[in-house]
Amino acid sequence: MKKFLSAALVAGLVTVSGAALAGSHSEKKADAKDIVDTAVAAGSFKTLAAALQAAGLVDTLKGKGPFTVFAPTDEAFAKIPKADLDKLLADKAKLTKVLTYHVVAGNVMAADVLKMNGKGAKTVEGSEVKITVKGTEVMVDGAKVVKTDIKASNGVIHVIDSVIMPKM
Numbered sequence: 001m002k003k004f005l006s007a008a009l010v011a012g013l014v015t016v017s018g019a020a021l022a023g024s025h026s027e028k029k030a031d032a033k034d035i036v037d038t039a040v041a042a043g044s045f046k047t048l049a050a051a052l053q054a055a056g057l058v059d060t061l062k063g064k065g066p067f068t069v070f071a072p073t074d075e076a077f078a079k080i081p082k083a084d085l086d087k088l089l090a091d092k093a094k095l096t097k098v099l100t101y102h103v104v105a106g107n108v109m110a111a112d113v114l115k116m117n118g119k120g121a122k123t124v125e126g127s128e129v130k131i132t133v134k135g136t137e138v139m140v141d142g143a144k145v146v147k148t149d150i151k152a153s154n155g156v157i158h159v160i161d162s163v164i165m166p167k168m
Contacts (some may be wrong), residue, residue: 020026035152036062046130047077047085054089056094061103068108070129070140072163079162094168100125101166107156110148113138127166140164 030090036058039045048071061067074094077085088095107139108155113121113131120128129141143162149156 033152034062034154035067035157037100038150038152038157039071044073045071047074048072051089051095051099055092055099057099061118063154066107067155068104069157070102070105070143070145070160070164071157072102072143072160073098076143076160076162081115085158090161097168098163101127101129110158113145113158129164136156
């Protein structure tokens with residue numbers, strides 16, 4: 001079960017990046033690529049894709065789903081000091097925990113997220129992320145959602161501007 005959830009997270013993260021660049025949010029679901037393929041094609045989620053590969057989560061996120069992925073961009077990962085990021089990428093267990101913290105089971109569209117103000121959403125990792133809505137700005141554990149509803153064949157991606165961290 002844990003392996004499946006981890007893989008699901010990876011696929012979700014990859015799909016988000018691809019969709020963000022390709023504009024796949026307008027594709028019909030039947031024509032959409034899975035989360036991982038979408039993210040890889042996007043080109044702005046290279047660090048996320050590498051992290052998913054290192055954690056062994058790619059196959060999971062290419063799975064049936066559906067998954068909702070809060071996908072951090074390369075710029076979001078760049079906010080983490082290089083030494084800390086290298087250490088995280090080298091620790092498979094910790095990396096898996098961080099990546100699965102970005103994934104929620106099911107299709108949670110932007111309209112659904114807006115209704116969750118002040119509430120938590122349970123992640124595949126097992127903890128909850130806090131959703132905060134102020135006007136049109138949506139935050140997930142302090143990370144700003146910058147693009148929403150990028151549809152993939154096995155879920156949806158919402159792009160965030162920071163990497164969110166579970167309690168370790």
